[in-house]
Amino acid sequence: MSATPFLSVTDLRVDYPIPGGVHRAVDDLSFTVERGGSLAIVGESGCGKSTVARSLVRLLKPTAGRIELDGVDLAPLSERRMRPLRHRVQMVFQDPYGSLDPHSTAQEIVAEPLRVAGVRDRAQRAKRAAELLDRVGLPTSALHRRPAEFSGGQRQRIGIARALASSPELLICDEATSALDVSVQAQVLRLLRELREESDLTFIVISHNLGVVREISSEIIVMRDGRLVESGPTERVLAAPAEPYTRALRRAALDPAAMRGRKPRSVVNTVSARDRGPSKGEAA
Numbered sequence: 001m002s003a004t005p006f007l008s009v010t011d012l013r014v015d016y017p018i019p020g021g022v023h024r025a026v027d028d029l030s031f032t033v034e035r036g037g038s039l040a041i042v043g044e045s046g047c048g049k050s051t052v053a054r055s056l057v058r059l060l061k062p063t064a065g066r067i068e069l070d071g072v073d074l075a076p077l078s079e080r081r082m083r084p085l086r087h088r089v090q091m092v093f094q095d096p097y098g099s100l101d102p103h104s105t106a107q108e109i110v111a112e113p114l115r116v117a118g119v120r121d122r123a124q125r126a127k128r129a130a131e132l133l134d135r136v137g138l139p140t141s142a143l144h145r146r147p148a149e150f151s152g153g154q155r156q157r158i159g160i161a162r163a164l165a166s167s168p169e170l171l172i173c174d175e176a177t178s179a180l181d182v183s184v185q186a187q188v189l190r191l192l193r194e195l196r197e198e199s200d201l202t203f204i205v206i207s208h209n210l211g212v213v214r215e216i217s218s219e220i221i222v223m224r225d226g227r228l229v230e231s232g233p234t235e236r237v238l239a240a241p242a243e244p245y246t247r248a249l250r251r252a253a254l255d256p257a258a259m260r261g262r263k264p265r266s267v268v269n270t271v272s273a274r275d276r277g278p279s280k281g282e283a284a
């Protein structure tokens with residue numbers, strides 16, 4: 001075993017320009033992930049999770065800090081130097097609909113990254129795309145259908161197949177199941193868990209839903225206002241959160257109505273405000 005973690009993020013900082021200054025969305029965030037490991041990033045809406053994800057896939061260039069993948073710092077690389085590395089880190093988005101070309105068939109969508117990666121043989125691309133769509137649980141009849149003809153869960157499977165087409169080493173799922181019904185969410189989670197178990201793919205799962213996190217990640221980091229507030233093994237952090245903020249998130253997650261997304265995010269704010277008061281002997 002090498003002593004270098006597969007992914008090492010150090011003092012990551014992202015400032016967004018806003019009128020009259022900058023908004024610091026990620027503030028000196030550091031964490032590591034082992035190869036084949038799984039890390040969840042949790043925290044309420046606006047805390048900077050997607051900004052971290054966009055930095056890791058280099059959809060944006062961080063303001064400061066290092067993103068070392070196998071010891072190579074991706075953070076300062078130019079677009080040109082990033083290009084040959086892009087396939088290594090892939091992302092599954094919350095709303096695949098927005099990112100799936102409406103005019104292409106499922107098979108074409110999944111074959112496209114293969115073309116970009118230089119697979120010249122069209123038949124070979126089509127065959128690999130069909131295998132990937134099969135792997136994510138879509139029937140053969142799906143191959144020639146277009147995004148509008150699929151359900152949300154099926155579209156998310158296409159998004160996962162497309163991400164896998166690049167043979168990534170790191171897969172980032174940014175609220176990949178949040179838009180789905182609870183039962184469909186469970187099916188997609190099962191697929192992600194299988195993928196994790198059958199390969200040495202490394203996962204980063206971003207979610208505001210601690211139920212989701214518990215299903216697929218062994219490690220967790222909790223973010224608030226761009227900063228890390230707590231980290232450790234998922235079971236330990238969720239069983240005995242040290243931080244009031246994590247306790248509040250956990251309580252919101254245990255509330256079934258909150259799980260269905262019915263409750264506004266003020267649930268967390270209200271509870272954490274209460275938690276900030278004198279200790280109430282909250283059972284961990």
Ligand SMILES: Nc1ncnc2c1ncn2[C@@H]1O[C@H](COP(=O)(O)OP(=O)(O)O)[C@@H](O)[C@H]1O
Pocket residue numbers: 016017018023025043044045046047048049050051052
């Ligand atoms: N392009 C942008 N310009 C300015 N502010 C942004 C931009 N994108 C996100 N933000 C702000 O940065 C913070 C973090 O956003 P985001 O990473 O999307 O959080 P999360 O994914 O946890 O909901 C939020 O306050 C958000 O409003």
Ligand SMILES: [Mg+2]
Pocket residue numbers: 049050051174175
């Ligand atoms: Mg987000």
